[in-house]
Amino acid sequence: GENVEQHPSTLSVQEGDSAVIKCTYSDSASNYFPWYKQELGKRPQLIIDIRSNVGEKKDQRIAVTLNKTAKHFSLHITETQPEDSAVYFCAATGSGGSNYKLTFGKGTLLTVNP
Amino acid sequence: SQTIHQWPATLVQPVGSPLSLECTVEGTSNPNLYWYRQAAGRGLQLLFYSVGIGQISSEVPQNLSASRPQDRQFILSSKKLLLSDSGFYLCAWSQGGDGYTFGSGTRLTVV
Numbered sequence: 001g002e003n004v005e006q007h008p009s010t011l012s013v014q015e016g017d018s019a020v021i022k023c024t025y026s027d028s029a030s031n032y033f034p035w036y037k038q039e040l041g042k043r044p045q046l047i048i049d050i051r052s053n054v055g056e057k058k059d060q061r062i063a064v065t066l067n068k069t070a071k072h073f074s075l076h077i078t079e080t081q082p083e084d085s086a087v088y089f090c091a092a093t094g095s096g097g098s099n100y101k102l103t104f105g106k107g108t109l110l111t112v113n114p
Numbered sequence: 115s116q117t118i119h120q121w122p123a124t125l126v127q128p129v130g131s132p133l134s135l136e137c138t139v140e141g142t143s144n145p146n147l148y149w150y151r152q153a154a155g156r157g158l159q160l161l162f163y164s165v166g167i168g169q170i171s172s173e174v175p176q177n178l179s180a181s182r183p184q185d186r187q188f189i190l191s192s193k194k195l196l197l198s199d200s201g202f203y204l205c206a207w208s209q210g211g212d213g214y215t216f217g218s219g220t221r222l223t224v225v
Binding site for chain 2: 034042043089100103104
């Protein structure tokens with residue numbers, strides 16, 4: 001089945017700095033890669049996603065890049081703010097390119113220090 | 115618009131008691147439905163998923179079961195809870211290869 005590795009597990013940055021979280025996946029047939037943000041005690045919420053026919057996508061301070069050849073994708077947050085502090089999860093579609101089952105990384109705890 | 119409802123929000127149950135968590139989705143038909151658990155730490159563990167009424171796939175053999183009696187209803191059950199069943203349970207739905215939308219979660223403490 002699909003395997004998603006996420007790094008780092010924790011990340012601490014100063015307010016205003018950039019943060020980068022990286023994920024690799026194993027199934028070359030995977031074609032959908034979402035990122036979720038989970039604040040303490042709350043549900044994960046989709047913040048950005050990318051499909052395999054696109055190399056980069058940006059939404060204000062958040063961007064995601066995808067390298068299909070290397071099977072890795074990354075989340076970039078610029079000009080970080082304290083409210084960006086949360087756990088971030090990457091995910092990829094399941095084995096065989098199944099478009100209904102996501103495999104999640106283990107999460108990155110991002111702390112933005114004022 | 116689509117909404118997902120999950121209840122209860124918190125639950126404290128004794129070891130050996132039964133469990134029933136319910137999740138319903140509004141505003142869509144034939145959604146894919148999922149149950150996840152988040153135990154100590156941050157990982158999201160897929161427990162069950164369903165692509166249609168009566169169709170349940172189990173990802174991790176354990177003390178839990180799931181049912182989908184109606185198109186937009188997904189139920190997580192246990193006949194006898196274990197201490198290790200404590201955690202944050204999340205229901206989610208998706209459709210057409212899009213990302214998941216999660217419910218607000220149930221925090222279960224087994225004592």
